[in-house]
Amino acid sequence: MLVALLIVAVTAGGWALFNYGRVRAGFDATTAERARVGRMDRILRLKKANDGLRERLALVQRSHQIDREAYARVRGSLKQLQDEMLELKQELAFYRTVVGPHPGGSGLQVQSFEIRPTGQARTYRYELILSRVRSRGRDARGTVRLLMDGAQGGAAKRLDLSGLAADGGAVALKFRFKYFQRLQGRVRLPPGFRPRSVLVQVRPQGRRTWTIEKTFQWPQAGENASVG
Missing domain, CATH: 2.60.40 (Immunoglobulin-like)
Structure with missing residues:
Protein backbone atom coordinates (compact mmCIF):
# COMPACT_ATOMS: atom_id res chain seq x y z
CA MET A 1 0.00 0.00 0.00
CA LEU A 2 2.79 2.37 0.90
CA VAL A 3 4.58 1.52 -2.32
CA ALA A 4 1.48 2.32 -4.36
CA LEU A 5 1.12 5.70 -2.67
CA LEU A 6 4.75 6.47 -3.38
CA ILE A 7 4.32 5.61 -7.07
CA VAL A 8 1.27 7.89 -7.36
CA ALA A 9 3.08 10.71 -5.62
CA VAL A 10 6.14 10.36 -7.81
CA THR A 11 4.01 10.30 -10.99
CA ALA A 12 2.02 13.37 -10.00
CA GLY A 13 5.15 15.22 -9.06
CA GLY A 14 6.82 14.31 -12.35
CA TRP A 15 3.88 15.63 -14.40
CA ALA A 16 3.82 18.83 -12.40
CA LEU A 17 7.52 19.32 -13.00
CA PHE A 18 7.10 18.61 -16.74
CA ASN A 19 4.24 21.07 -17.09
CA TYR A 20 6.16 23.69 -15.10
CA GLY A 21 9.12 23.21 -17.40
CA ARG A 22 6.92 23.76 -20.47
CA VAL A 23 5.60 27.02 -19.05
CA ARG A 24 9.07 28.17 -18.05
CA ALA A 25 10.34 27.40 -21.54
CA GLY A 26 7.68 29.69 -23.02
CA PHE A 27 5.59 26.92 -24.52
CA ASP A 28 1.96 27.70 -23.93
CA ALA A 29 -0.35 26.25 -26.57
CA THR A 30 -3.12 28.79 -26.01
CA THR A 31 -0.78 31.77 -26.14
CA ALA A 32 0.96 30.46 -29.25
CA GLU A 33 -2.35 29.95 -31.03
CA ARG A 34 -3.50 33.44 -30.15
CA ALA A 35 -0.22 34.85 -31.47
CA ARG A 36 -0.52 32.87 -34.70
CA VAL A 37 -4.09 34.00 -35.23
CA GLY A 38 -3.12 37.60 -34.49
CA ARG A 39 -0.32 37.54 -37.01
CA MET A 40 -2.51 35.96 -39.67
CA ASP A 41 -5.08 38.67 -39.10
CA ARG A 42 -2.38 41.34 -39.37
CA ILE A 43 -1.11 39.79 -42.59
CA LEU A 44 -4.62 39.80 -44.06
CA ARG A 45 -5.13 43.45 -43.11
CA LEU A 46 -1.80 44.43 -44.64
CA LYS A 47 -2.60 42.49 -47.81
CA LYS A 48 -5.97 44.22 -48.06
CA ALA A 49 -4.35 47.63 -47.55
CA ASN A 50 -1.70 46.79 -50.16
CA ASP A 51 -4.36 45.77 -52.68
CA GLY A 52 -6.19 49.01 -52.00
CA LEU A 53 -3.04 51.04 -52.60
CA ARG A 54 -2.39 49.17 -55.84
CA GLU A 55 -5.91 49.96 -57.05
CA ARG A 56 -5.50 53.63 -56.14
CA LEU A 57 -2.16 53.76 -57.95
CA ALA A 58 -3.66 52.17 -61.07
CA LEU A 59 -6.57 54.63 -60.92
CA VAL A 60 -4.20 57.60 -60.62
CA GLN A 61 -2.12 56.32 -63.53
CA ARG A 62 -5.20 55.85 -65.71
CA SER A 63 -6.49 59.28 -64.75
CA HIS A 64 -3.11 60.84 -65.60
CA GLN A 65 -3.06 59.05 -68.96
CA ILE A 66 -6.61 60.18 -69.69
CA ASP A 67 -5.68 63.76 -68.78
CA ARG A 68 -2.67 63.65 -71.11
CA GLU A 69 -4.71 62.20 -73.97
CA ALA A 70 -7.50 64.73 -73.43
CA TYR A 71 -4.96 67.57 -73.39
CA ALA A 72 -3.37 66.28 -76.59
CA ARG A 73 -6.78 66.07 -78.28
CA VAL A 74 -7.73 69.58 -77.20
CA ARG A 75 -4.37 70.94 -78.31
CA GLY A 76 -4.70 69.24 -81.70
CA SER A 77 -8.21 70.60 -82.17
CA LEU A 78 -7.04 74.09 -81.24
CA LYS A 79 -4.18 73.91 -83.75
CA GLN A 80 -6.57 72.77 -86.46
CA LEU A 81 -8.98 75.60 -85.70
CA GLN A 82 -6.17 78.17 -85.74
CA ASP A 83 -4.93 76.89 -89.11
CA GLU A 84 -8.46 76.98 -90.49
CA MET A 85 -8.98 80.53 -89.22
CA LEU A 86 -5.72 81.66 -90.81
CA GLU A 87 -6.70 80.08 -94.11
CA LEU A 88 -10.13 81.71 -93.99
CA LYS A 89 -8.58 85.11 -93.25
CA GLN A 90 -6.25 84.74 -96.22
CA GLU A 91 -9.13 83.76 -98.48
CA LEU A 92 -11.21 86.67 -97.19
CA ALA A 93 -8.38 89.09 -97.94
CA PHE A 94 -8.10 87.63 -101.42
CA TYR A 95 -11.81 87.95 -102.13
CA ARG A 96 -11.77 91.54 -100.92
CA THR A 97 -9.11 92.38 -103.47
CA VAL A 98 -11.09 90.65 -106.20
CA VAL A 99 -14.66 91.86 -105.70
CA GLY A 100 -14.18 94.94 -103.55
CA PRO A 101 -14.03 98.54 -104.75
CA HIS A 102 -10.74 99.55 -106.31
CA PRO A 103 -9.74 103.19 -106.88
CA GLY A 104 -7.29 102.36 -109.64
CA GLY A 105 -9.81 101.45 -112.30
CA SER A 106 -10.85 98.08 -113.67
CA GLY A 107 -9.19 95.26 -115.59
Whole structure:
Protein backbone atom coordinates (compact mmCIF):
# COMPACT_ATOMS: atom_id res chain seq x y z
CA MET A 1 0.00 0.00 0.00
CA LEU A 2 2.79 2.37 0.90
CA VAL A 3 4.58 1.52 -2.32
CA ALA A 4 1.48 2.32 -4.36
CA LEU A 5 1.12 5.70 -2.67
CA LEU A 6 4.75 6.47 -3.38
CA ILE A 7 4.32 5.61 -7.07
CA VAL A 8 1.27 7.89 -7.36
CA ALA A 9 3.08 10.71 -5.62
CA VAL A 10 6.14 10.36 -7.81
CA THR A 11 4.01 10.30 -10.99
CA ALA A 12 2.02 13.37 -10.00
CA GLY A 13 5.15 15.22 -9.06
CA GLY A 14 6.82 14.31 -12.35
CA TRP A 15 3.88 15.63 -14.40
CA ALA A 16 3.82 18.83 -12.40
CA LEU A 17 7.52 19.32 -13.00
CA PHE A 18 7.10 18.61 -16.74
CA ASN A 19 4.24 21.07 -17.09
CA TYR A 20 6.16 23.69 -15.10
CA GLY A 21 9.12 23.21 -17.40
CA ARG A 22 6.92 23.76 -20.47
CA VAL A 23 5.60 27.02 -19.05
CA ARG A 24 9.07 28.17 -18.05
CA ALA A 25 10.34 27.40 -21.54
CA GLY A 26 7.68 29.69 -23.02
CA PHE A 27 5.59 26.92 -24.52
CA ASP A 28 1.96 27.70 -23.93
CA ALA A 29 -0.35 26.25 -26.57
CA THR A 30 -3.12 28.79 -26.01
CA THR A 31 -0.78 31.77 -26.14
CA ALA A 32 0.96 30.46 -29.25
CA GLU A 33 -2.35 29.95 -31.03
CA ARG A 34 -3.50 33.44 -30.15
CA ALA A 35 -0.22 34.85 -31.47
CA ARG A 36 -0.52 32.87 -34.70
CA VAL A 37 -4.09 34.00 -35.23
CA GLY A 38 -3.12 37.60 -34.49
CA ARG A 39 -0.32 37.54 -37.01
CA MET A 40 -2.51 35.96 -39.67
CA ASP A 41 -5.08 38.67 -39.10
CA ARG A 42 -2.38 41.34 -39.37
CA ILE A 43 -1.11 39.79 -42.59
CA LEU A 44 -4.62 39.80 -44.06
CA ARG A 45 -5.13 43.45 -43.11
CA LEU A 46 -1.80 44.43 -44.64
CA LYS A 47 -2.60 42.49 -47.81
CA LYS A 48 -5.97 44.22 -48.06
CA ALA A 49 -4.35 47.63 -47.55
CA ASN A 50 -1.70 46.79 -50.16
CA ASP A 51 -4.36 45.77 -52.68
CA GLY A 52 -6.19 49.01 -52.00
CA LEU A 53 -3.04 51.04 -52.60
CA ARG A 54 -2.39 49.17 -55.84
CA GLU A 55 -5.91 49.96 -57.05
CA ARG A 56 -5.50 53.63 -56.14
CA LEU A 57 -2.16 53.76 -57.95
CA ALA A 58 -3.66 52.17 -61.07
CA LEU A 59 -6.57 54.63 -60.92
CA VAL A 60 -4.20 57.60 -60.62
CA GLN A 61 -2.12 56.32 -63.53
CA ARG A 62 -5.20 55.85 -65.71
CA SER A 63 -6.49 59.28 -64.75
CA HIS A 64 -3.11 60.84 -65.60
CA GLN A 65 -3.06 59.05 -68.96
CA ILE A 66 -6.61 60.18 -69.69
CA ASP A 67 -5.68 63.76 -68.78
CA ARG A 68 -2.67 63.65 -71.11
CA GLU A 69 -4.71 62.20 -73.97
CA ALA A 70 -7.50 64.73 -73.43
CA TYR A 71 -4.96 67.57 -73.39
CA ALA A 72 -3.37 66.28 -76.59
CA ARG A 73 -6.78 66.07 -78.28
CA VAL A 74 -7.73 69.58 -77.20
CA ARG A 75 -4.37 70.94 -78.31
CA GLY A 76 -4.70 69.24 -81.70
CA SER A 77 -8.21 70.60 -82.17
CA LEU A 78 -7.04 74.09 -81.24
CA LYS A 79 -4.18 73.91 -83.75
CA GLN A 80 -6.57 72.77 -86.46
CA LEU A 81 -8.98 75.60 -85.70
CA GLN A 82 -6.17 78.17 -85.74
CA ASP A 83 -4.93 76.89 -89.11
CA GLU A 84 -8.46 76.98 -90.49
CA MET A 85 -8.98 80.53 -89.22
CA LEU A 86 -5.72 81.66 -90.81
CA GLU A 87 -6.70 80.08 -94.11
CA LEU A 88 -10.13 81.71 -93.99
CA LYS A 89 -8.58 85.11 -93.25
CA GLN A 90 -6.25 84.74 -96.22
CA GLU A 91 -9.13 83.76 -98.48
CA LEU A 92 -11.21 86.67 -97.19
CA ALA A 93 -8.38 89.09 -97.94
CA PHE A 94 -8.10 87.63 -101.42
CA TYR A 95 -11.81 87.95 -102.13
CA ARG A 96 -11.77 91.54 -100.92
CA THR A 97 -9.11 92.38 -103.47
CA VAL A 98 -11.09 90.65 -106.20
CA VAL A 99 -14.66 91.86 -105.70
CA GLY A 100 -14.18 94.94 -103.55
CA PRO A 101 -14.03 98.54 -104.75
CA HIS A 102 -10.74 99.55 -106.31
CA PRO A 103 -9.74 103.19 -106.88
CA GLY A 104 -7.29 102.36 -109.64
CA GLY A 105 -9.81 101.45 -112.30
CA SER A 106 -10.85 98.08 -113.67
CA GLY A 107 -9.19 95.26 -115.59
CA LEU A 108 -7.30 92.02 -115.25
CA GLN A 109 -4.63 91.46 -112.63
CA VAL A 110 -2.01 88.82 -111.97
CA GLN A 111 -2.96 88.14 -108.37
CA SER A 112 -0.18 85.69 -107.54
CA PHE A 113 2.16 83.10 -109.00
CA GLU A 114 3.69 80.21 -107.08
CA ILE A 115 6.04 77.47 -108.16
CA ARG A 116 7.36 74.76 -105.88
CA PRO A 117 9.19 71.43 -106.26
CA THR A 118 7.18 68.21 -106.46
CA GLY A 119 9.85 65.87 -105.11
CA GLN A 120 10.70 64.55 -108.57
CA ALA A 121 13.91 65.58 -110.28
CA ARG A 122 13.64 69.01 -112.00
CA THR A 123 9.84 68.86 -111.79
CA TYR A 124 7.81 71.77 -110.40
CA ARG A 125 4.17 72.53 -109.80
CA TYR A 126 2.94 76.05 -110.51
CA GLU A 127 -0.23 77.93 -109.65
CA LEU A 128 -1.26 81.19 -111.26
CA ILE A 129 -4.22 83.22 -109.98
CA LEU A 130 -5.79 85.84 -112.22
CA SER A 131 -8.35 88.26 -110.85
CA ARG A 132 -10.59 91.01 -112.08
CA VAL A 133 -10.85 94.26 -110.17
CA ARG A 134 -14.35 94.99 -111.47
CA SER A 135 -16.75 92.85 -113.42
CA ARG A 136 -18.71 94.50 -116.26
CA GLY A 137 -20.98 91.56 -116.95
CA ARG A 138 -18.97 89.70 -119.55
CA ASP A 139 -16.45 87.03 -118.68
CA ALA A 140 -12.78 87.83 -119.02
CA ARG A 141 -11.15 85.63 -121.66
CA GLY A 142 -7.70 85.17 -123.07
CA THR A 143 -4.44 83.25 -122.90
CA VAL A 144 -1.44 83.17 -120.61
CA ARG A 145 2.20 82.65 -121.49
CA LEU A 146 4.86 81.70 -118.93
CA LEU A 147 8.48 82.48 -119.78
CA MET A 148 11.31 81.35 -117.53
CA ASP A 149 14.61 83.25 -117.63
CA GLY A 150 17.79 81.59 -116.43
CA ALA A 151 21.14 80.22 -117.52
CA GLN A 152 22.33 77.01 -119.10
CA GLY A 153 25.91 76.14 -119.93
CA GLY A 154 27.05 79.55 -118.73
CA ALA A 155 24.80 81.44 -121.16
CA ALA A 156 21.52 83.26 -120.57
CA LYS A 157 18.48 81.40 -121.79
CA ARG A 158 14.72 81.90 -121.87
CA LEU A 159 12.34 78.94 -121.83
CA ASP A 160 8.68 78.92 -122.79
CA LEU A 161 6.95 76.72 -120.24
CA SER A 162 4.29 75.81 -122.79
CA GLY A 163 6.67 73.16 -124.12
CA LEU A 164 7.88 71.85 -120.77
CA ALA A 165 4.82 70.00 -119.46
CA ALA A 166 5.82 67.23 -117.04
CA ASP A 167 3.68 64.70 -118.93
CA GLY A 168 5.47 65.47 -122.20
CA GLY A 169 2.59 67.42 -123.72
CA ALA A 170 2.12 71.13 -124.20
CA VAL A 171 1.03 73.67 -121.61
CA ALA A 172 -1.96 75.56 -123.01
CA LEU A 173 -3.10 78.22 -120.56
CA LYS A 174 -6.45 79.73 -121.40
CA PHE A 175 -8.70 81.58 -119.00
CA ARG A 176 -12.33 82.53 -118.80
CA PHE A 177 -13.84 83.87 -115.59
CA LYS A 178 -15.95 86.58 -114.01
CA TYR A 179 -14.03 87.36 -110.81
CA PHE A 180 -10.95 85.11 -110.59
CA GLN A 181 -9.45 81.85 -111.82
CA ARG A 182 -6.66 79.47 -110.80
CA LEU A 183 -4.43 77.97 -113.48
CA GLN A 184 -2.28 75.03 -112.39
CA GLY A 185 0.14 72.59 -113.95
CA ARG A 186 3.48 70.80 -113.73
CA VAL A 187 6.63 71.45 -115.74
CA ARG A 188 9.96 69.64 -116.02
CA LEU A 189 13.06 71.77 -116.56
CA PRO A 190 15.88 70.60 -118.84
CA PRO A 191 19.09 69.32 -117.19
CA GLY A 192 21.60 72.02 -116.30
CA PHE A 193 19.13 74.88 -116.50
CA ARG A 194 19.28 77.30 -113.55
CA PRO A 195 16.11 79.44 -113.32
CA ARG A 196 16.22 83.06 -112.13
CA SER A 197 12.73 84.42 -112.76
CA VAL A 198 9.36 83.76 -114.39
CA LEU A 199 7.65 86.28 -116.66
CA VAL A 200 3.85 86.00 -116.74
CA GLN A 201 2.19 87.42 -119.85
CA VAL A 202 -1.61 87.73 -119.85
CA ARG A 203 -3.25 88.47 -123.19
CA PRO A 204 -6.97 89.30 -122.93
CA GLN A 205 -9.23 88.55 -125.86
CA GLY A 206 -10.59 91.58 -127.72
CA ARG A 207 -9.70 94.31 -130.16
CA ARG A 208 -8.64 97.07 -127.80
CA THR A 209 -6.65 95.06 -125.30
CA TRP A 210 -3.06 95.02 -124.13
CA THR A 211 -0.74 92.40 -122.70
CA ILE A 212 -0.32 92.37 -118.93
CA GLU A 213 3.16 91.38 -117.77
CA LYS A 214 4.52 90.66 -114.33
CA THR A 215 7.87 89.16 -113.32
CA PHE A 216 8.38 86.86 -110.32
CA GLN A 217 11.84 86.11 -109.00
CA TRP A 218 12.83 82.49 -108.46
CA PRO A 219 13.17 81.72 -104.73
CA GLN A 220 16.67 81.36 -103.36
CA ALA A 221 17.82 78.15 -101.69
CA GLY A 222 16.41 77.83 -98.17
CA GLU A 223 13.54 80.22 -98.88
CA ASN A 224 9.91 79.30 -99.27
CA ALA A 225 9.55 77.51 -102.59
CA SER A 226 6.99 79.95 -103.90
CA VAL A 227 7.09 83.27 -105.64
CA GLY A 228 4.44 85.92 -105.72
